[in-house]
Amino acid sequence: xxxxxxxxxxxxxxxxxxxxVLVWQVLPFSVMAMVIAGLAIGPDxxxxxRLAPGLMYLIITLVxxxxxxxxxxxxxxxxxAVSVAMxxxxxxxxxxxxxFALFAHLVVVTSALVTVDAVVFHLRFEEVLRGIPFxxxxxxxxxxxxxxxxxxxxxxxxxxxxxxxxxLAPVVMAGERTLTAxxxxxxxxxxxxxxxxxxxxxxxxxxxxxxxxxxx
Amino acid sequence: xxxxxLHDAVVTAQSFPLLTGVTATFEAGQLYSxxxxxxxxxTSLLRLLAGLVPLARGSGTVLGRDLLSPQRREIRRHVxxxxxxxxxxxxxxxxxxxxxxxxxxNIDSHGIDAVIATVGLSSRADLRAKxxxxxxxxxxxxxxLLLRRAELWLLDExxxxxxxxxxxxxxxxxxxxxxxxxxxxxxxxxxxxxxxPVNSLALRGGSL
Numbered sequence: 001x002x003x004x005x006x007x008x009x010x011x012x013x014x015x016x017x018x019x020x021v022l023v024w025q026v027l028p029f030s031v032m033a034m035v036i037a038g039l040a041i042g043p044d045x046x047x048x049x050r051l052a053p054g055l056m057y058l059i060i061t062l063v064x065x066x067x068x069x070x071x072x073x074x075x076x077x078x079x080x081a082v083s084v085a086m087x088x089x090x091x092x093x094x095x096x097x098x099x100f101a102l103f104a105h106l107v108v109v110t111s112a113l114v115t116v117d118a119v120v121f122h123l124r125f126e127e128v129l130r131g132i133p134f135x136x137x138x139x140x141x142x143x144x145x146x147x148x149x150x151x152x153x154x155x156x157x158x159x160x161x162x163x164x165x166x167x168l169a170p171v172v173m174a175g176e177r178t179l180t181a182x183x184x185x186x187x188x189x190x191x192x193x194x195x196x197x198x199x200x201x202x203x204x205x206x207x208x209x210x211x212x213x214x215x216x
Numbered sequence: 217x218x219x220x221x222l223h224d225a226v227v228t229a230q231s232f233p234l235l236t237g238v239t240a241t242f243e244a245g246q247l248y249s250x251x252x253x254x255x256x257x258x259t260s261l262l263r264l265l266a267g268l269v270p271l272a273r274g275s276g277t278v279l280g281r282d283l284l285s286p287q288r289r290e291i292r293r294h295v296x297x298x299x300x301x302x303x304x305x306x307x308x309x310x311x312x313x314x315x316x317x318x319x320x321x322n323i324d325s326h327g328i329d330a331v332i333a334t335v336g337l338s339s340r341a342d343l344r345a346k347x348x349x350x351x352x353x354x355x356x357x358x359x360x361l362l363l364r365r366a367e368l369w370l371l372d373e374x375x376x377x378x379x380x381x382x383x384x385x386x387x388x389x390x391x392x393x394x395x396x397x398x399x400x401x402x403x404x405x406x407x408x409x410x411x412x413p414v415n416s417l418a419l420r421g422g423s424l
Binding site for chain 1: 263266268289290292293295297299304305306307308312316317319320321344357
C-alpha cells in the first residue's frame with residue numbers, strides 16, 4: 001500500500017509542479033499575507049513574537065485548504081472522476097498518496113512562511129530550528145484531516161472551509177501553543193500528544209474510509 | 217457465455233428513474249450498440265454495468281458479481297471504460313497517464329509504447345494531455361482499452377470528436393476485441409461502422 005501511495009503522491013506532485021500554481025500563486029499569497037500581517041501589527045517586537053506562531057498557522061491552514069481543493073479539482077476535471085473511479089484504485093493507498101503530496105506541498109509553503117515569519121517578527125534562528133519537528137507534526141495532522149474532508153465535501157471551494165476549519169482548529173491551537181511554548185517557555189508535551197493523536201486518528205479513518213467516502 | 221445480465225433493472229437518481237426496468241443479456245464475443253435519444257438512459261446503463269451506480273430495483277450480474285451486493289464495486293477493476301471526454305489527467309503526458317493507470321490497476325506497462333503507436337499518438341507521447349485535441353484525448357482512452365484488454369468494454373459515445381481515420385481505427389479495435397472474445401457495449405447517436413455483426417438495442421425513456 002505504501003509503495004502505491006508513494007506512486008500516487010508522485011503523480012499529485014507532478015501535476016501540481018506542472019501547473020505552477022503552488023509556486024506562482026499559493027506561495028506569493030502566503031508570503032504577502034504574512035508580510036501584511038507584520039505591517040499591520042507594527043514594529044513592536046514583543047507583540048510580533050507573541051502573535052507570530054498563530055498568524056503562521058492561520059495562513060498555513062488557509063493555504064492547506066487551497067491546495068487540498070486544487071488536488072480534488074484535478075481528480076474531478078472533465079471525465080477524470082469517472083475514469084479514475086474505473087481504475088478501482090485502493091482507497092487507502094489513494095488517501096495516503098494524497099496526504100503525502102499535501103504534506104510535501106505544505107512543507108514547501110511553510111519553509112517560506114517560517115523564514116518570512118522569523119524576519120518579520122524577529123524570531124531567533126535557534127528557536128525556529130527547535131520548532132521545526134513540531135511544525136512538521138502539525139502539517140501531518142493538517143494533511144491527514146484535510147484530505148479526508150476534501151473527499152467529504154467533494155473539494156467544494158465553499159463547503160470545504162466550513163467543514164474543515166472547525167476540524168482543523170485543534171491542530172492550529174496545538175501548533176500555536178507548541179511554538180509559543182518554545183519561544184516563550186512552557187510545556188509542549190501535551191500539545192505534541194494531541195497533534196500525534198489527531199494525525200493518527202484521521203490517518204486511520206482516512207485509510208479505512210476514504211474509498212467509501214469517495215464512492216458515496 | 218453471458219458476461220452480464222440484467223433483469224428488470226431500475227436505476228434512480230434522487231428518486232428520478234434513469235432506467236425503468238431493463239432486461240438484457242450481454243454475451244462474450246459480441247458487439248452491442250445501445251441507441252436512443254438524449255436522456256434515454258444510455259450512459260446510465262453503462263454506469264450500471266460498470267458498477268458505478270447501484271440498482272434501485274431488479275437484479276443483475278456483471279462478470280459474475282451481483283449488482284445488488286457490495287461486490288459491484290469490484291466490477292470496475294475488470295472492465296474497460298471510455299467516457300465522453302477521454303480519460304485521466306490534463307497535466308500528465310500521454311505516456312504518464314497510461315503508466316499511472318497501468319500501475320494503479322496492476323497491469324503490465326510494457327506494452328504502453330506499442331498501444332500509443334497503435335492509436336497514432338507516438339509523436340505526442342510526451343505531450344501533456346491538455347495540449348491534445350478532443351479527438352486525440354479520446355485516442356488515449358483507446359490506448360488504455362488496448363492496454364487493459366478487459367473482458368467487458370463499455371464505451372460511451374466513442375465516435376464523439378473522432379475524425380474519419382480515428383473512427384476507422386476505433387472500428388478495427390472494437391472488431392479485434394470482439395473476435396478475441398470480449399463483449400463490447402457501445403452507446404452512440406451515430407450508426408456504428410462496425411466490422412463485426414452488431415446487436416442493436418434501442419433505449420427510450422429508460423427501458424429497452
